[in-house]
Amino acid sequence: MNRSKIIASLAVASGLFVLAQSGAEARIPCDGNYQIVNGQPVSTPYCRDWNLTNVARSYGWKVSFEAIRYNDSTKAEVCRAIGHDNRVREACAPFRNDGGDGRIFR
Numbered sequence: 001m002n003r004s005k006i007i008a009s010l011a012v013a014s015g016l017f018v019l020a021q022s023g024a025e026a027r028i029p030c031d032g033n034y035q036i037v038n039g040q041p042v043s044t045p046y047c048r049d050w051n052l053t054n055v056a057r058s059y060g061w062k063v064s065f066e067a068i069r070y071n072d073s074t075k076a077e078v079c080r081a082i083g084h085d086n087r088v089r090e091a092c093a094p095f096r097n098d099g100g101d102g103r104i105f106r
Helices: 003-025 045-058 065-070 072-082 086-095
Strands: 034-037 040-043
Touching (some): 034 045, 045 086, 065 072
């Protein structure tokens, strides 16, 4: 390889590295179930799923955010187990047997 190709390759590689780093910092900022938008909390499905993942992990579940976010069966299974927790009540309401309001219907 001649010198200009090496320099061009290094420039491309460093540019890709910078893009990858900026993508990691572009994650949606969540505070529990709420996304922070212009300094104000807004309840969003993304942050509710992020919070559900963290709460599930605190109970010992080995579950990824992607599994909760993109697989309704996994989300339903986790919600049936820990949906009683107030931190995830809103995210788990569609998957709970009691309708999410604390009453048990049988």
